[in-house]
Amino acid sequence: MEHDDLSGGERITTAELRDWVQEKLHLDPALAAELLQRVEEVVAHQRQLVEESKQDAMLALSEGFAAKMERLQRQLTEKDVTVSNIARYFEDVVADLTEKSHRDPKTKLLNFDWFMERVESYLAVEQRVRWCGVGVVDINSFKWYNDTLGHAVGDEIIEGVARILADQIRSADYLALERGEARDLHARFGGDEFCFLIPDLPSCAQATEIAGRFKRAVESHDWSRDERQLTAPVKVDVGVVCLRLGPVQERRGVARKLAAELIQRADTLMYDAKSLKSAHVHTAAVRVADGCLVEIDAARNASLAS
Numbered sequence: 001m002e003h004d005d006l007s008g009g010e011r012i013t014t015a016e017l018r019d020w021v022q023e024k025l026h027l028d029p030a031l032a033a034e035l036l037q038r039v040e041e042v043v044a045h046q047r048q049l050v051e052e053s054k055q056d057a058m059l060a061l062s063e064g065f066a067a068k069m070e071r072l073q074r075q076l077t078e079k080d081v082t083v084s085n086i087a088r089y090f091e092d093v094v095a096d097l098t099e100k101s102h103r104d105p106k107t108k109l110l111n112f113d114w115f116m117e118r119v120e121s122y123l124a125v126e127q128r129v130r131w132c133g134v135g136v137v138d139i140n141s142f143k144w145y146n147d148t149l150g151h152a153v154g155d156e157i158i159e160g161v162a163r164i165l166a167d168q169i170r171s172a173d174y175l176a177l178e179r180g181e182a183r184d185l186h187a188r189f190g191g192d193e194f195c196f197l198i199p200d201l202p203s204c205a206q207a208t209e210i211a212g213r214f215k216r217a218v219e220s221h222d223w224s225r226d227e228r229q230l231t232a233p234v235k236v237d238v239g240v241v242c243l244r245l246g247p248v249q250e251r252r253g254v255a256r257k258l259a260a261e262l263i264q265r266a267d268t269l270m271y272d273a274k275s276l277k278s279a280h281v282h283t284a285a286v287r288v289a290d291g292c293l294v295e296i297d298a299a300r301n302a303s304l305a306s
Contacts, residue, residue, distance in 0.1 A: 104188040106155065107162035112195070115187030116259055119197050124255035126199065127248045133198040133207030133240050134259075135281075136266040137165065137214075138274060140235040142192035149229050156227045157234055158192060161218055168214040169196050193270075195263060204242035204285045211240045211281045237278070239269025244287040244296065254291040261293050262286075 017039065021032050053076060102114040110118070119134065126132070139145075139161055146154040165186050185197040198207055215238050223230035241262050245251070251258060269282040285296040 107159055107188050109162050109166065109194070110185065110187040112187050112189055115185065115195060115197070116263070118185055119259040119262070120255045122197065122199060123251045123258050125248065125252075126245060128200060129245055129247070131201040131204055131207065131242055131244055133196075133201060133204070133211070133242050134262040134266050135169075135196050135198070135207070135211050135238060135240040136189060136263065136270045137161070137194040137196070138237045138270050139192040140237055140274070145234075149227075153227050153229055154192075157223070157230070158188075160221070160223065160226055161234070161236065162186070162188065162194065164217050164221065165194055165196065165214060168217050169198060169210055195266070201242070204244075204283065207240050207242045208281055208283045211238050211283075214238070215281055237270050237274040238281045239266045239271070239273060240281055240283045241265045241269065241293075242283060242285045243293070244285065246288055250288045250291075254288075257291070258288065258293065265293065 018032070018036060021035055053072075102110060104111050122132070139157060142154065142157070145157055169186065185199070187195050189195045198210060201207055215236055218236050219233045221234070223232075223234050243258075243262060265284060265286070269284060272278075273280070273282040286293040287296055288294075
C-alpha cells in the first residue's frame with residue numbers, strides 16, 4: 001500500500017507509516033494496528049472523493065459550463081467539510097488510543113510507567129519551593145479476599161479503592177492542566193497496590209492529612225453495598241514520602257533517579273505499616289542533597305513546615 005503525500009508529491013509505504021507510528025507514538029502492537037487500519041480507511045475515502053470530483057468536472061464540461069461549475073463548487077465545498085470531519089475524527093482516534101495506552105483498563109487510573117514519567121517531569125521543572133508527597137497504597141489481606149470470596153469480589157475491591165483514591169486525593173497539578181490531561185495523579189502500581197502524587201503542598205503535614213483521610217474513607221466505606229459478601233471493612237496500608245522541593249537546579253539532572261527513590265521509600269513505609277498492623281499512615285520527610293534524598297529530622301521538619 002502507498003499513500004500520496006499531498007504536500008510534496010512523495011509516496012510513503014505502509015511499512016514506512018508503521019515505522020513512523022512505532023517510533024513517534026510508542027503504541028502497543030494492537031493499538032498501532034488499529035491506528036494503521038483507520039489511516040487506510042481515511043485514505044481510501046479521500047481517494048473516492050477525488051474520483052467523484054474528477055467525474056463531476058468532466059460532466060460540467062459536457063453540459064452547461066457555468067451552471068455545472070456552480071454545482072461542482074458547491075459539491076466540492078461539501079466534500080471539503082466531509083474531509084475536515086474525517087481529519088478531526090482521525091485526530092480523535094489518535095487521542096483516544098494514546099489515552100487508553102496510558103490507563104489501567106480495570107481502574108481507569110494512570111498506568112505505573114506513565115505515572116512515573118509524570119513524577120519525573122514534575123520534579124524536573126517544578127520551581128515553586130514547597131512540598132510534594134508521593135505515596136504507595138496496598139489493600140490489606142487482598143489474597144484472602146481473592147482465595148476465599150473469589151476474583152470477582154477481588155476486582156470489586158480494587159475498583160472501589162481506586163474510586164475512593166481518585167475522590168479523596170485530589171490535586172491541581174499545573175502540568176496536567178497545561179497539557180489538557182487529567183488533574184489527578186493516581187496510578188495502579190500493580191496487583192492490589194496503588195500510588196499517587198500530591199504536588200504543591202505548604203508542608204509535609206498536609207500530605208499526611210490527605211493520605212489519612214483517604215485511608216479512613218476506605219475503611220469506613222459500606223462495602224456490603226457493592227458486594228453482599230463483604231461484611232467486614234476493607235483496610236489499606238499507606239506510606240507517604242514528603243519531599244521538600246528546594247531549587248529546581250538540584251533536581252533537574254537527577255529527576256528520574258529521584259522519582260524512583262521516592263516510590264521505593266514510600267513502598268518501604270507502606271510495608272512497615274503493614275508489618276506493624278498500623279492504624280495510621282506511615283510518613284517520612286526528605287530533601288535533596290547532592291542529587292540524593294536525605295531524611296529531614298523531626299525538629300527540622302517542624303521548622304520548615306512553619
